[in-house]
Amino acid sequence: MTNQPDPGPAATSIGTPDSTPTGPAAPELFTWEFATNPYPAYAWLRDHAPVHRTKLPSGVEAWLVTRYADAKQALADQRLSKNPAHHDEPAHAKGKTGIPGERKAELMTHLLNIDPPDHTRLRRLVSKAFTPRRVAEFAPRVQELTDDLIDRFAAKGEADLIHDFAFPLPIYAICDLLGVPREDQDDFRDWAGMMIRHGGGPRGGVARSVKKMRGYLLELIHRKREELPAEATPGEDLISGLIRASDHGEHLTENEAAAMAFILLFAGFETTVNLIGNGTYALLTHPEQRARLQASLTAGETELLETGVEELLRYDGPVELATWRFATRPLTIGGQDIAPGDPVLVVLAAADRDPARFDDPDTLDLSRRDNQHLGYGHGIHYCLGAPLARLEGQTALATLLTRLPDLQLAVDSADLRWRGGLIMRGLRTLPVEFTPLHK
Template identity: 85%
Template sequence: MHEQTPAAPEDPSAAEAVEATGPTLFDWEFATDPYPAYAWLREHAPVHRTKLPSGVEAWLVTRYADARQALADQRLSKNPAHHEGSAHAKGRTGIPGERKAELMTHLLNIDPPDHTRLRRLVSKAFTPRRVAEFAPRVQELTDHLIDKIIEKAGDAAEGEADLIHEFAFPLPIYAICEMLGVPREDQDDFRDWAGMMIRHGGGPRGGVARSVKQMRTYLGELIHRKRDAPGDDLISDLIRASDHGDHLTEAEATAMAFILLFAGFETTVNLIGNGVHSLFMNPDQRERLQASLAAGESDLLATGVEELLRYDGPVELATWRFATEPFVLGGQDIAAGDPVLVVLAAADRDPERFADPDSLDLSRTDNQHLGYGHGIHYCVGAPLARLEGQTALATLLTRLPDLELAVPAGELRWRGGLIMRGLRTLPVRFTVQNR
């Protein structure tokens, strides 16, 4: 996308008008490539008040230093009750359908001490040890999905696939379902419900609300079943912790399972999809990574996934925060009740923090990106997402080494939406190697 603000004209009054209005935000051209607009905001209006497509007015924070401060600032609450806007506006600040389905009491919408209590329970599921134990299963799921893509080619020498719907989407769905303890015979239902939820209005009327309600009902019933027959899974762990004194209401347990499922798959879908797309657009970096994998080295894969998170990460804006008192951020007066949105995609390309930020460098080591947040709300599932991202990319590049886009890059379309950044589809083709 070309920056929507035209080149500065010679007429001083026209130049002032351009600087006053800034780039157009949140249209489809912006969604394709928001980075030029974010660069303009970082330079001219790093803490910028704007009206969002929903009609809610919010502050956008685009510089790294301000973003890092805001993510850890206790004066910014995650509880939508602090938003002093209309009830209509409040209803547009969360995950689709969660308010009506009574799913608000989860980690993304609460503050300490409740946040501290619930996060302590959930974090036990994502320890390095437990994630490492889950690694072989993630590899099995990854290989199974690639096998299906190859088998679909039949006897043809070349195969085609939509890498989002046939690979990036099902992998984290099945992985998080297994961690939660959803029986395998029910996981395809979750895949259908989740697919409806991330279409952002692209499905049938009322489909999102119905999917959220179905998911909530199922999770409530599953929690009841796990109480009678617990297993080695996250939902059972939450029940056991609650039974041993860490109080957890049924509504909190259901909301927790819901947000772990929702946040635990869409971020990884976009990590894989955006990551593969970035490697397509930067063939020199892709060649470096494939050579490293062929040599049996893992260092470049680890730093590479972190760089892909920084360069074009899955979460464009951090989830909503609301000022609990007046304060100053980036030179702007933030009023009590004001919504604040930290633009992670902008902060992670701030030249004041990252050298040559608009270039992809898979060996970048000074890379304290904000892709998974910062502070007490740092993504609890980050270890699992990293495992899935590394496994998915390494296996794709090894088993389908000549994978390439099946359409011109300009034909790709990005999903609408405020928080997440991801492709609608990613058509690819490949030569069928050893079956």
């Protein structure tokens, strides 16, 4: 999952099946104003054009699915392929539906771009790294990373929570899980930073970072294969596990191993950056909900933290649109006919505020119970790293609120800027201030 080019001029809305020449005009999509608060536009689409054909800033034309029931259907529909080979793309749209640079770097064979049976095989190989038991074993390391990052700025009384906290935490966590040596992890942080900074702009910077990351991963795979012991060891890192599976007949090619490591790093960090950033911002701008959560944490309770993170995922989640799907044959979604080769983008942010599914969907309620949000997808492509992201989100928010209890925004909300893009939703910066902590 990655950002797409900067929105630039407003995307053009075309072919809205539910509109009429005298009906209300469709809202402008993918402008900077839209990025700040897309929810009114999504509400309009749900009401007037729930399956809406639009021209994206990249020039690609795609269907946007905005209602919860339709979104859930589309996410699980096997007639919608993840393989870009099914895209009937015109020449001007070549290579604009995936992660910049992944084609040239030969990193296409990962879970976001393939279907069964290859998807089933690769997901089985990597899923053991994200079992509840494995994630629980990783919890102390996540807490250690969280405390260490807060220690670095606690005495200053101010911080940019994106740059100083939300960004490095998941990078270091996923590097540890993959088995990237500590001395190399800052390189990964730099490459990932380039992807986030330029994912909404020129694709060249992202492509160069992807190329560097691929070269490093191939080298690391070679090194680990030479050093791998004959028998598995407890807590074995994920790259070693992928190598071992390949060497024991699972037919995992070297490019597949590199692509899997790449997408786990790439998809596994930006979602969590935005979960922490968007979640903290939502709490800071909803003081009653934030006070409820702080009181429960002070009392040693975790239930509201758990339901609260799920609500933050629903209310303003890190993934605005699910990654690309392409129709392999004619199908109908929400009464709209979709032609073979057409791209389909499920708008998770719109579906998760559908009043037909959620009571008071525009209200943040940390104790919300009936909360089957689609923030991590649905069906066979449900996010593999969701348990780890939830752990990181819960740990980060709980530690921030307990160690920095008077945390508050250091700027007006109107001064904050959201990163332009298509798939992800996240803040560029989150300046905060608090009473300095001195050892």
